[in-house]
Amino acid sequence: MSKITLQDLSHSYLQSQNKDEDWAIRNVNIDWQDGGAYALLGPSGCGKTTLLNIISGLINPTKGKILFNDEDITKKNPVERNIAQIFQFPVIYDTMTVFENLAFPLRNRQIPEDEINNKVNEIAEMLELTSTLNNRASGLTADGKQKISLGRGLARSDVNVIMFDEPLTVIDPHLKWILRSKLKELHQKIKRTMIYVTHDQTEALTFADQVVVMHDGQIVQTGTPVELFEKPKHTFVGHFIGSPGMNILSCQINNGSVAINGTKIETSNSKIGASNFSKIELGIRPEFISFDKKGLPVKILNVSNTGKNKIIETESDGGKIKLIIKAGEKVPEGSAFLTFKKDYTYIYGDDWIVEK
Amino acid sequence: MNKTVNQKAWFFVIPVFVLVAFNAIIPLMTVVNYAFQETFGNNQFMWEGTRWFKQILVSERFHAALGRQVLFTLIILVIQIPLGIFIALNMPKEGIGVPICLVLMSMPLLIPWNVVGAMWNIFALPDIGFLGHSLNAMGFDYNFTQQSGDAWFTTILMDVWHWTSLVVLLSYAGLRSIQPAYYQAAEIDGATRWAVFRHIELPKMKKVLTIAILLRFMDSFMIYTEPFVLTGGGPGNATAFLSIDLVKMALGQFDLGPAAAMSLIYFFIVLTVCWVFYNLMMRNESKS
Numbered sequence: 001m002s003k004i005t006l007q008d009l010s011h012s013y014l015q016s017q018n019k020d021e022d023w024a025i026r027n028v029n030i031d032w033q034d035g036g037a038y039a040l041l042g043p044s045g046c047g048k049t050t051l052l053n054i055i056s057g058l059i060n061p062t063k064g065k066i067l068f069n070d071e072d073i074t075k076k077n078p079v080e081r082n083i084a085q086i087f088q089f090p091v092i093y094d095t096m097t098v099f100e101n102l103a104f105p106l107r108n109r110q111i112p113e114d115e116i117n118n119k120v121n122e123i124a125e126m127l128e129l130t131s132t133l134n135n136r137a138s139g140l141t142a143d144g145k146q147k148i149s150l151g152r153g154l155a156r157s158d159v160n161v162i163m164f165d166e167p168l169t170v171i172d173p174h175l176k177w178i179l180r181s182k183l184k185e186l187h188q189k190i191k192r193t194m195i196y197v198t199h200d201q202t203e204a205l206t207f208a209d210q211v212v213v214m215h216d217g218q219i220v221q222t223g224t225p226v227e228l229f230e231k232p233k234h235t236f237v238g239h240f241i242g243s244p245g246m247n248i249l250s251c252q253i254n255n256g257s258v259a260i261n262g263t264k265i266e267t268s269n270s271k272i273g274a275s276n277f278s279k280i281e282l283g284i285r286p287e288f289i290s291f292d293k294k295g296l297p298v299k300i301l302n303v304s305n306t307g308k309n310k311i312i313e314t315e316s317d318g319g320k321i322k323l324i325i326k327a328g329e330k331v332p333e334g335s336a337f338l339t340f341k342k343d344y345t346y347i348y349g350d351d352w353i354v355e356k
Numbered sequence: 357m358n359k360t361v362n363q364k365a366w367f368f369v370i371p372v373f374v375l376v377a378f379n380a381i382i383p384l385m386t387v388v389n390y391a392f393q394e395t396f397g398n399n400q401f402m403w404e405g406t407r408w409f410k411q412i413l414v415s416e417r418f419h420a421a422l423g424r425q426v427l428f429t430l431i432i433l434v435i436q437i438p439l440g441i442f443i444a445l446n447m448p449k450e451g452i453g454v455p456i457c458l459v460l461m462s463m464p465l466l467i468p469w470n471v472v473g474a475m476w477n478i479f480a481l482p483d484i485g486f487l488g489h490s491l492n493a494m495g496f497d498y499n500f501t502q503q504s505g506d507a508w509f510t511t512i513l514m515d516v517w518h519w520t521s522l523v524v525l526l527s528y529a530g531l532r533s534i535q536p537a538y539y540q541a542a543e544i545d546g547a548t549r550w551a552v553f554r555h556i557e558l559p560k561m562k563k564v565l566t567i568a569i570l571l572r573f574m575d576s577f578m579i580y581t582e583p584f585v586l587t588g589g590g591p592g593n594a595t596a597f598l599s600i601d602l603v604k605m606a607l608g609q610f611d612l613g614p615a616a617a618m619s620l621i622y623f624f625i626v627l628t629v630c631w632v633f634y635n636l637m638m639r640n641e642s643k644s
Contacts, residue, residue, distance in 0.1 A: 058544075091537050091541040093556065105545040
């Protein structure tokens with residue numbers, strides 16, 4: 001169990017790096033507290049697996065340091081780091097029984113056999129594998145196999161961190177839900193630092209206390225699920241998280257006030273002077289928009305009903321805007337006016353939120 | 357739904373049937389024909405029943421040839437399978453070394469059998485061959501044309517040179533299909549190099565190794581051309597393996613009946629061993 005610190009971490013798979021795109025991850029700084037549940041969220045190819053493999057020691061970073069409990073372990077191998085990792089595809093040892101699979105990491109560390117027995121039985125109990133302990137592992141279904149991978153990660157009680165690399169990819173949807181709640185439950189029970197890599201926002205937001213959103217090899221925001229939702233620091237976080245994502249509209253700034261083609265919009269961070277940004281945009285989530293008698297004029301394009309809510313697609317002078325209203329509310333025909341909740345309306349300069 | 361009865365579909369089977377008939381069934385039936393009869397030429401046959409089979413099964417000459425054959429095949433498998441796996445494990449996994457190694461490994465496989473035999477014959481000649489001359493210069497009394505131990509040594513060395521590559525290539529393909537996550541997980545689990553081999557690499561290579569062992573068993577058990585060119589079965593009968601002995605009997609002595617019976621027994625042994633072996637190896641596959 002330990003606290004994990006990443007300092008100025010950068011990694012490239014190329015021999016020489018000339019431009020930003022040559023880096024798989026760039027200038028990553030993270031402080032993770034002991035016993036927390038963290039998620040690394042981002043689309044495929046954003047560098048999250050690279051980052052995970054650097055923490056586990058399977059990859060040596062090009063630059064930067066990794067510290068476990070303030071001790072520099074950058075040069076140490078995975079065994080010395082004493083970590084556990086669960087991969088996207090279930091890794092099991094075909095020739096062994098379920099019991100032997102779970103005992104394998106313990107036996108490799110010369111732990112006394114009676115202790116192994118207790119530990120394996122305890123893990124099997126937790127993961128509901130007890131009845132299959134003496135079966136050959138190769139005969140199990142995909143989720144059974146993934147439970148074994150998980151069990152091998154949990155078997156050692158002294159690991160510094162348990163890492164999950166999209167562990168539910170190959171699992172059936174209904175079992176996904178069960179395993180996900182199992183993971184959450186396990187975290188509460190054993191209180192070990194866990195890092196969960198995924199491209200699925202639901203998985204990340206339900207599992208983690210703190211979510212790290214990655215985009216093009218960089219960390220764009222770290223925060224609780226609520227923070228990511230209510231105040232995205234980067235337009236990427238805005239549209240990656242939420243369904244539908246944040247509306248990003250083009251806007252103009254004159255003397256500190258924001259307008260979309262002449263219609264003045266109140267924002268929570270509009271007190272900016274003549275900006276040095278090449279691109280100025282306004283972000284507002286569909287949940288914080290409502291119809292009104294006056295405001296931003298829009299044309300209604302499309303209404304889709306999700307059961308509980310209606311998602312309405314409209315066209316404004318700043319671009320398309322989606323908003324969510326309750327299913328019972330009436331949708332105006334043809335054209336309408338929209339108002340934005342001021343506290344959740346933000347100005348983004350070159351994709352980053354503009355701080356006051 | 358009622359199926360239409362249309363026997364015309366049988367016509368599609370005819371080409372295959374004709375091909376198989378000409379390259380397997382008809383020649384085999386000819387052998388069966390000879391195995392149960394005695395002939396003096398002129399297409400005159402006399403029924404002999406199972407006499408040739410009984411004669412072959414109790415013949416000391418057959419026992420000796422079979423013994424040599426089994427010993428040869430066992431030695432070949434014991435050397436080539438582990439050696440092939442060992443080479444495959446140590447082959448480069450990326451970079452320019454991969455094509456170089458693959459081409460080098462394929463080379464012996466591309467050389468015709470009788471050329472291999474002739475090459476090794478010259479290579480091993482005690483007076484002018486590089487191998488034979490060098491061994492004698494080092495103080496070994498080496499002469500594969502006169503000493504049966506040397507003949508065996510040379511035959512085995514030749515076969516190892518010729519066929520180990522097949523095991524290497526198959527094993528290499530099997531190894532390359534293992535996902536990196538397995539190695540990473542093993543590294544994290546603290547597995548030793550031996551445990552990685554025993555619990556990841558070997559089980560994942562099981563299918564290709566089954567094929568490799570089957571092919572090497574069949575080919576080495578039926579080996580003919582190379583030892584025929586290299587030693588001609590000698591000195592004496594020291595390297596007269598089953599097929600060499602069979603050809604001697606059929607074409608040398610023109611004992612067609614016993615030779616045909618021996619062919620069938622030979623065929624039956626190969627078939628049985630392959631069947632038993634394959635079923636043993638695949639025993640656990642069907643369960644999962």
